[in-house]
Amino acid sequence: MDTEPTITLHYVQKDGRRERTKLTHHSMDEARKVAKAMLHVGNGLYTEVLICTENGAIETIPPSLFL
Secondary structure: OOOOOOEEEEEEEOOOOEEEEEEOOOOHHHHHHHHHHHHHHHOOOEEEEEEEEOOOOEEEEOHHHHO
């Protein structure tokens, strides 16, 4: 039985464009790890990553976590 909501990561680029990735069967902790990894490998491409769930909850992961 699927108990985890679908989580969508919105990667916000410096020019304002967004890329999206849908994560199914992942926890919020796993989504945070993916978001932080993408900010790290993006090496300045993204200004932030927004974590959105189906019920509208949003968390913002800023690149400042790596300073």
